[in-house]
Amino acid sequence: MRQRLIFVTGWLFIIIIPVSLLAQNKTVTGQVTERNNLPVVGATIAVKNSTRAIVSDANGKFKLSIPDNAVLIISAAGYKTQTINTEATTDFQVKLQEDVSKLDEVVVTGLSTSIKRRNLANAVATISAKELDATSPAQTFDAALEGKIPGAYINANSGAPGGGISVKLRGVTSVYGNTQPLYVVDGVFVDNTSTSAGLNVVTSALANGATTSNQDNPSSRIADLRAEDIENIEILKGASAAAVYGSKAAGGVVIITTKRGKAGKTNITFSQDIGFIKASKLLGVRALTADRAASLSRDSATSAALRQQFTDAQSKGQIYDYEKELYGNTGFARNTFLGVSGGSDNTTVYFSVALKAEGGIVKRTGYNNTSIRLNVDHRVNDNIKIGISTNYINSSADRGLFGNDNAGVTTGIALSSTPSFAQLHPDANGNYPNDPFAASNPLQTVALMRNNESVNRFITGANLEVILQKNSTSTTKFIGRGGFDFYNLQTSVLFPGTLQFQAVNKGTSIQGFTKNLSTNYILSLVNTFTPSDKLSLITSGGITQETGDYNNLLNIATQIIAGQSNVDQAGALNATQLRTKFLNGGIFIQEEANLIDAITLTAGVRFDRSSNNGDVGKYYTYPKAGISWNLTNMGILKGGFFENIKLRAAYGQANNVPAYGSKFTSMVVSNITGFPGLIVNTQEGHANIKPERQTEFETGLDFSILKGRLGFELTYYNKNIDDFLMLTNSPASSGYSTKWLNAGNLRNRGVELGMNARPIQSKNITWNTSVNFWTNRSLVTKFIIPPVPQGSFGFVLGSFQIQQGKSATQILGLDGTGGVSKLGDAEPKFQMNTYNEITFFNKLSLRFLLHWKYGGQNVNLTSLENDFGGTSPDYDKVTNKLGVPDAVYRLMQIGSDAHEFVQSSSYLRLREIGLYYTFTKLPVSYIKSIQVGVSFNNYVTITKYHSYDPEVSNFGTGFSSGIDVDPYPASKRANFHVSFDF
Incomplete structure (x- = not known):
């Protein structure tokens, strides 16, 4: 190749x-x-x-x-x-x-072509720079997407600094395969792998002895990007639009265009944000009395001792709110940005430097990000144009120790069983006492342990456009795009031997080193043929290639020398390594026809092959087609009530390649009488495994009225995923325990409704608003293996289960009648958002974003852990039919009824609100404008959910979302902003 x-x-x-x-x-x-x-x-x-x-x-x-x-x-x-x-x-x-209805907005229709929205056959969501970052900046780029993408279901893997977001577009697209969209930045396919730091070594979240786990809540690498550099985002949500991007686009495509230089006078922008970060919500602690303290144990002697401990602590004024002490801190945030844009008719340059430093709501946690970007575009002559995009990123995130835990050592799990009269503070010499109520002292853990992710990353892309042929009716271009994404990621985890739970290991140091290189290129020819003003044909074709080389080395050292973190300063050392590589190639052809600027026809096909497929040389075929019919441009409707009305329909197929190595039965190293040897792995390979195939049909109606001041977009889609991949249990007679196979089919159907409006338009006041509604329903239409629980904690507490004829995201559990039934569904019934900007006298701007998620359930084990530990704030309330404390009643349901643990995650959230004033009449000419403002992010959430954040998803970015096990709490942010334009 x-x-x-x-x-x-x-x-x-x-x-x-x-x-x-x-x-x-x-x-x-x-x-x-x-x-x-x-x-x-x-x-x-x-x-x-x-x-x-x-x-x-x-x-x-x-x-x-x-x-x-x-x-x-x-x-x-x-x-x-x-x-x-x-x-x-x-x-x-x-x-x-x-253009309130965005009819003239140009959106992507192919790898090298675009079209105005008024003639588009697909529903493509767009996010402008102002919508993304100019209302109330989020900590990371992925967090800035929350609530802004119609058709998306977004969860936060953790509230810890550094991000970590799960994005699913138009429902579940895979069970064991990739569920996340492809991110393309200026033509470069950007890696978004989440890398485990090896915390499972101490938490035992996965009880099978694994070193790494998707429950470590690592950040997503897309979080490295800086929102300030982004000009526009387009979201291709389904196969009908994303098909031409190949196998990595099965979960949709997020196309990110960064800012470019503009010819003319040099423009300099400097901005400074200063803010404060607080926990969005604290659950509160149980109000203890001497009798309640004594009830923490059923042993009479222990109960008497607990009563005395409480009485002594109360008399000394040593009753503590440990939740507030741990999570009630205020993090200070500062963000500095400098952007320079300018150039001549032939060469333009955009340069930016951005520095971010934020403290977390938990001590010794926080996030730092430094980014340098240089984008250069040069026009050699009227026929040749080249562009280079470069970005260097250095980030560091201290994420603490949170989430699922079977050893009782994470901060939240230890806190859940620690009553307010426990004495956890250090003595005068800084020595922490053991927590007699938990496996760890959470104050000691926060003060002494370290969990850091640090990244050095380079993203470089290049674009070349050459006009090969041009006359009055035809233009032929060569367009080449591509680049590379390279990063070094180091995870550094240190648990000193002085920690309570390190009594056996005598200190643990986990050092991870990851190197990842992704490359891609697209070479295409595009011919535009316009024989008359009533017909235009755009023909494009070309080849693509994507490669990936991921190398993760994890060193786990125990019995480390006091004060040391190097893995060679230890009594025992264990190393694991994971290497994955892939090579994907494709060929595409596409034809677009525009008739009298009213009828647009699109047809194309992509041929894809991948090194992950069972047959690496086989090209799989994925077609696409679309039609849009603009009735007003056609002349069927002339003027009057409708400014524009368009009917559209689109069809397309895409694929998701099998997991790396799933076609092989690998050999694993074994120690045989002191000598290294190989044995056959218990996971059987599938030599004929094939990719998942996604087929989508969507149709819709777009129209605008009142001279374009009110526009609507209505979309219905039907998306089928055939041959979805599963890792299933093998019969004992096979000699293997598990095997990959193409296990079944599932379907997603949904509706997306959008409105853009300008309700007020006068000389002094302008109000722009958008409202979006979306809903999705999934159904497993074929499943060739017996249904088994997928993720979570089994039917006792609630679990996902893939089952033919049922929703792919259903949650099953014990129903209180001795049986198992559906208790909920992770998929919400619907979501809505509204973004508004009201401008007064072209100076004062009020912007806000509201997001409403209705329905959908989480498996909430945070409340259960607090009940187990006797610390729930509502422990002693009596609202149940048995007349016992509510926490006791909930615990009585374990083993018979899981309804208490499957809870509604509905919410209404004021995600962003900002008020900005712009000064343009200044005493000095070299300052064009000054903008000052104040903003709030995630400051108001209305929900009945009984934990820190209804958007939580502790089990990573894959299929199992909505699992809540004592996460790092979500935060809210207040920012003060000032910027200067020179």
Whole structure:
């Protein structure tokens, strides 16, 4: 494949003979304004069928050298595009109209092509820079997506600093395979692997002796990106839109475009945020009395001792709220950003530096991120344009010790059984006492242990556009895109021997080193043929390749020398290594036809193969097709009530490749009488394993009324996943315990409704709003193996189970009648959001985002742990039919009824709200504007859920979401903001 790339690239450069340069014999000037005659800053003025373009300055003015009889295309985000013929004059006053319904927004239709939304056959969600980051900045990029993507179900793996988000688009797309979307940044496929730090060694969250676990709650690597650098995000939610991106796009595609330089005067932006971080919610602690303290034990002697301990502590004023002491801290946050944009007609540059430092709500936790970005675009001539995007990221996250735990050592689990009269504070010499109520002293653990993730990352992409042929009706381009994503990740975990739970191991140091390199390229030819103003054909085709090389080495040392963390300073050392590689290749062809700017037809096919498939040489075929019919452009509806109305339908297929190594029966190392040897693994390979196939059909209606001030988007989709992958138990007679196979089919059906509106539009007040509604229902339509629980803790407490004829995300459990039945579903009944921006006098801006999730259940074991430990704040309330304390009643249900542990996770959350004022009339000319503001993130949540966060998902980014086991609590943020434009 590499030789093919070299050959193709060389051949293309040999045959590229630039077309004669267009004669540059006149200069045009002008100004771009909006309806109130205010300048439109950053509007793009481009020469049609050329790489030549410029943007308007702070006064909306522009100056551009163009050939005779050139056609200018003027566009700006949020405005309708205008086309201008330059034959008559060289000075233009362009007044743009607002595009509330986003009809002129350009969105992706292929790997190398795009189209205006008014002619689009798919529902594609977009998030602008203002919607992403300009209301109330989140800690990480992935957290900034929460509540903003219609059709998405998003959970936080942990509230710990450094992020960790699970994103599912249009329902469950796989059970054991990849469920997350593909992230593409300026053409580079970005890795989003979550790497375990090996905490399972001390927590035993997985009781099978495993070293790594998806319950370690590691961060997602997409969190490394900085939202300040992003210009726009497009979300391709289903196969009908994402098919051309290949096997890594089975869970959808998130296309991220970063900011580019703009020709003209250099623009410098400097901003500073200072903020405070608090826990969103504390559960509270049980109000103890001497009698309640005595009831913590059934042994009479122990009860008497507990009564005395409580009385002594109370008399000394040593009753503590340990939850507040651990989680009630205020983290200080600061974020500094410097961005520079500028350039000439031929070369533009965007450069940014960003520094972030945030403390956590738990002591000795926090997050730091440093990012440097340089984007350069150069127009060699009217026919050749190149672009380079580079980003260096260094991040460090101290994440603490939280989550599921079978050893009783994590902070939350230990806290759950520690009463308020326990004496956990250090003495004058800093020595912590043992916690007699738990396996660890949580104050000691927080003070002395370390769990750090540090990353050095380089993401570099390149784009090349060459016009190979051009005449009055046809233009042919070569477009090459690609790049690499490389990072070194180090996880450093240290448990000193002085910790209470390290009495046996005498100190544990876990040092992890991960190196990952991902590469990809797309080489394509695109021909635009326009024989008349009533017909346009865009033909594209090309080849793609993606590679991945992931290497994780984990060293676990015990009996470490006091004060040391190096693994060689220990009495025992164990090492594990995981290496995975893949090579995916594809060929694609696509044709798009536009008839009288009213009917758009799209058809394409992709041929994919992967080294993970059973047959590595076989190309699997994945077609796509779409049609949109704009009734107003067709002339069927002329003017009047509807400004625009469009019918659309799309079909497509995509795939998800099998897990790495699933086709092989591997050999594992064994010690045989002191000599190394090999034995056959207990997991059987499947030589003929094939990829999951996803088939989606969607249809919809888009229309706008009231001169475009009110727009609607209605979408229905049906998505089928065939041959989904499972790791199933093998019969004992086979000699193996597990085996990979293509186990069945499942289906997702859903509805997405969107509205964009401008309810108020006057000289002094403008109100823009959007409202979205989405819902999804899944169904397992075929399952060839017996149903077994998937994730969680079995039917006693509630568990997922794949079962034919049932929802893929159902939660089953003991129902109180001696049987097992459905107690809930992780999938919500529906979700809604609304984003609003109200601007007063073009100076004062109020922005806010509300998110409502209705329905859906979590398996909540945080409350159960508190009941077990006798610390639940409502322990002694009596609201049940038996007349016993509520916590006692809940504990009595264990083994007979799991309803108490499967709880509704509905909520209404004010995710973001910000108030900003912009000063433009300043005493100095070199400062264009100053903006000051205050914002709040996740500050108000209305929910009946009985734990820290209804969005929790302690079991990682895979299939099992909505599991709650004493996580790092979610946080809320207040920020003060100031920025300067020079």
